[in-house]
Amino acid sequence: MSATQTLADYVVNDDGSAIPAPIWQEAKRAILNYLGCAVSGSIEPALDVAIDTLAPFSGERMATVLGRRERFDPLHAALLNGIGSHVHEYDDTTPKNYIHPSVPVASVLFAHASAHPVSGRDFLHAFILGFEVESRIGDAVYPAHYEAGWHITSTAGVFGAAAATAKLFGLSTRQMVWAFGLAATQSAGIREMFGSMAKSFQPGRAAQNGYTAALLARADFTAGERALEGPRGFAAVTAAEYDLSVIPAGLGVDFSLSDNAYKPYAAGLVVHPAIDGCSQLHRRYRPDPDAIVAVRLRVAPLVLDLCNKRDLRRALQSKYSIYHAAAIGLVRGKGGLQEFTAEAVADPVLARIRELTTATADESVTEDQVGIEVELASGETLSLFVEQSLGNVHRPLSDEQLEEKFRDQAVLALPAAQVEALIEQCWQIDSLDDAGELARATVPGATTPVATALAS
Amino acid sequence: MSATQTLADYVVNDDGSAIPAPIWQEAKRAILNYLGCAVSGSIEPALDVAIDTLAPFSGERMATVLGRRERFDPLHAALLNGIGSHVHEYDDTTPKNYIHPSVPVASVLFAHASAHPVSGRDFLHAFILGFEVESRIGDAVYPAHYEAGWHITSTAGVFGAAAATAKLFGLSTRQMVWAFGLAATQSAGIREMFGSMAKSFQPGRAAQNGYTAALLARADFTAGERALEGPRGFAAVTAAEYDLSVIPAGLGVDFSLSDNAYKPYAAGLVVHPAIDGCSQLHRRYRPDPDAIVAVRLRVAPLVLDLCNKRDLRRALQSKYSIYHAAAIGLVRGKGGLQEFTAEAVADPVLARIRELTTATADESVTEDQVGIEVELASGETLSLFVEQSLGNVHRPLSDEQLEEKFRDQAVLALPAAQVEALIEQCWQIDSLDDAGELARATVPGATTPVATALAS
Numbered sequence A, B: 001m002s003a004t005q006t007l008a009d010y011v012v013n014d015d016g017s018a019i020p021a022p023i024w025q026e027a028k029r030a031i032l033n034y035l036g037c038a039v040s041g042s043i044e045p046a047l048d049v050a051i052d053t054l055a056p057f058s059g060e061r062m063a064t065v066l067g068r069r070e071r072f073d074p075l076h077a078a079l080l081n082g083i084g085s086h087v088h089e090y091d092d093t094t095p096k097n098y099i100h101p102s103v104p105v106a107s108v109l110f111a112h113a114s115a116h117p118v119s120g121r122d123f124l125h126a127f128i129l130g131f132e133v134e135s136r137i138g139d140a141v142y143p144a145h146y147e148a149g150w151h152i153t154s155t156a157g158v159f160g161a162a163a164a165t166a167k168l169f170g171l172s173t174r175q176m177v178w179a180f181g182l183a184a185t186q187s188a189g190i191r192e193m194f195g196s197m198a199k200s201f202q203p204g205r206a207a208q209n210g211y212t213a214a215l216l217a218r219a220d221f222t223a224g225e226r227a228l229e230g231p232r233g234f235a236a237v238t239a240a241e242y243d244l245s246v247i248p249a250g251l252g253v254d255f256s257l258s259d260n261a262y263k264p265y266a267a268g269l270v271v272h273p274a275i276d277g278c279s280q281l282h283r284r285y286r287p288d289p290d291a292i293v294a295v296r297l298r299v300a301p302l303v304l305d306l307c308n309k310r311d312l313r314r315a316l317q318s319k320y321s322i323y324h325a326a327a328i329g330l331v332r333g334k335g336g337l338q339e340f341t342a343e344a345v346a347d348p349v350l351a352r353i354r355e356l357t358t359a360t361a362d363e364s365v366t367e368d369q370v371g372i373e374v375e376l377a378s379g380e381t382l383s384l385f386v387e388q389s390l391g392n393v394h395r396p397l398s399d400e401q402l403e404e405k406f407r408d409q410a411v412l413a414l415p416a417a418q419v420e421a422l423i424e425q426c427w428q429i430d431s432l433d434d435a436g437e438l439a440r441a442t443v444p445g446a447t448t449p450v451a452t453a454l455a456s
Helices: A003-013 A021-041 A044-057 A074-084 A104-113 A118-141 A145-147 A155-168 A173-186 A197-218 A232-240 A267-284 A301-307 A316-320 A321-333 A340-345 A348-356 A400-412 A416-427 A436-440 A449-455 B003-013 B021-042 B045-057 B074-086 B102-117 B120-140 B144-148 B158-168 B171-186 B197-218 B232-239 B269-285 B301-307 B313-321 B322-332 B342-346 B346-357 B399-410 B416-427 B436-440 B449-455
Strands: A290-298 A359-362 A370-376 A383-388 B290-298 B359-360 B370-378 B380-387
Touching: A003 A118, A003 A155, A003 A173, A021 A074, A021 A104, A021 A118, A021 A400, A021 A416, A044 A074, A044 A197, A044 A267, A044 B074, A044 B197, A074 A104, A074 A197, A074 B045, A074 B144, A074 B449, A104 A118, A104 A155, A104 A197, A104 A436, A118 A145, A118 A155, A118 A232, A155 A197, A173 A197, A173 B197, A197 B045, A197 B171, A197 B322, A267 A290, A267 A321, A267 A370, A267 A383, A290 A301, A290 A321, A290 A348, A301 A321, A316 A340, A321 A340, A321 A348, A321 A359, A321 B003, A321 B269, A340 A348, A340 B380, A348 A359, A400 A416, A416 A436, A416 B158, A449 B074, B003 B120, B003 B158, B021 B074, B021 B120, B021 B399, B021 B416, B045 B074, B045 B197, B074 B102, B074 B197, B102 B120, B102 B158, B102 B197, B120 B144, B120 B158, B120 B232, B158 B171, B158 B197, B171 B197, B269 B301, B269 B322, B269 B370, B269 B380, B290 B301, B290 B322, B290 B346, B301 B359, B313 B342, B322 B342, B322 B359, B342 B346, B346 B359, B399 B416, B416 B436
Parallel strands: A290 A359, B290 B359
Antiparallel strands: A290 A370, A370 A383, B290 B370, B370 B380
């Protein structure tokens, strides 16, 4: 059976009973992480501009845009959710294929569910399947596809968004094949746009395009039936090398959600080990910042290639400074969004630590590692070697750490009590009769049953 | 200056005064040909399905869908115009790059102009610029891009649609660069979808996506500024070989509209010479079909590779039958939409001619040529050699032939009087205060000032 047909059959016929409990749990963790990103991204200018520009083009305003009071039709909400949840680039990653997998799939599911009631269980099931579809398609074309310059999160994401929506629509296998064809037809997004608003537009468009694919396929709008494997299909056209055998291999048994990683820090990945190690030293010893006289780091050579910047002029640069990474870890013990603002860059305590930090490239140190020595005025030296950075798939964030990340993000847009209620409700998504409640609970000022219960 | 910047500068600053009169005239011919396609395609099932499916998602219903009574927001109208005008695959072609150039550009312009008054002169100017942009971008990546499997009409068309819309919006150069970035971000469409409804969806989506790009760029939604030439930009990502030097070469002096060709027959291109030659014999000699005893064709070898089908089971097959081509030419003297219907396939007179026609591959005959011998019962032989098929850029359709094609298409959807009024109005587009009138004049039952004048 062809790759397209195999995936279509699987999505249409899977009833969820063979999906193991840890995968359902990982899906909830991915949703929690996604929602934190969507809520904190909801106040960004890129989303403001998109909302203002597209408002006149919205159909019936049935759907919630996560974290916003404006309402849109579900197609537009899918796009806008995607922009908001990706704009901080703080969402999840499957390191095996460099996809940020939750944004295209969860963005379309929340858009749809906020307009058309869907049980929490069906929502999670569709999420797991959409995640799996985009991951397997991404695996098949990675790395050639990514190296060519495709933004794989959107190019593979559109298939995941189509699959998730199609599952909720209850498409036939034939229609699901067409939905994949219509997804392939719209698969787009190039890495040249990184560093601009167009970057977060791409996975948003993937969510919206996947929704369009499922809508049209449901109405028997036909498409070519070899979307993935055809000689002019997605794989052949977009990847110099590909391997479609990974699509059926272990399908329904091995789940890509097991490989999902959550960024603990709102910074470039290569400085994560330094933030992690310095935060550990902060928690263990609580050193007085004024007593620190030198910080010496041994880092992977790539770190100095990419992040050797001490003199920071713009807030964005702080996300790519190994010196700032050490400073925030030692002084604040964390690396959330608020550690990379103009205020953080201007903080004299952090600036002083950046100045006295040195970093040496060491071939024996991997990109997941760092060696740290902190010399104190007392003559004492605090040292630590990080073997595997926090957030790595082998050292995942705990549920509590995910909640902490969520709080750090969501308080930018929502009152603390609403944030706590949202965390609570997110863990309970599988028991919700209407997963749309969770979308509505992200709107500033929303009072949900859970929020009311917590407040009383 | 980079290719992206060069094109942006040109589109923003051109005031139309350097565009020669024959190019303005060719633009009108392209628009006439486009509108005939859009009107005849307006009754196709693909468009019905798209309209029914997307209706709930339309914003303010300000825009006309060509040939239809339903109204949509301009973004949706751009998509729907694109589906309708490409669904018969009877639209124009620039043979140098295999783009069907008018669909993405005219679809978005009519959608916009039907909602927001635009002078006919500005409309035509934006059309010429959009046509030029997509053609030059297509030239830069053709043939590697097309051979890889991209549907170049949509992948290059999105840039043309963005440029045309942006010109009407009056974007700054910087915004135009962003619009190209946002177009590149959405550039999509693969040839694997040929033969399904998804094919006509692609140039429609290009029109709509180009509109979105211009809308967002106008609101300062940023994008990467090296959409075409960047190392992860459109050319590098989608073409194994490309030549961006063709983008500035002769810009503003040489116009791609000079290379535009209009299909005279609603059939595969390789059977066009046979229809042409047999139609010429029909006009010259009016042979009684019953008196024809043999038809012998000498054709390019490719013709037999692609169109060697005599026993036709579906109407679509008749478009790719060299035998049917000879029969309709000799018997009807034309090859319009109605020569490729189930009724035409079942016509016993045509079936008899198909049976007694033979075709021989001849290496000395080009794909634009055919040798024809028609043997009559009287013993007389009618013969003709077509050197260059009608519709070829070297033997373009006359204005009268374009009108005849238009009538043949438009009468499927509109009353004859309205068709004549529409032709009249189309030739006058450059003197219209509001080009949107032309869009509204395609709606069944519309009475326009011109129609009223003609009727009185």
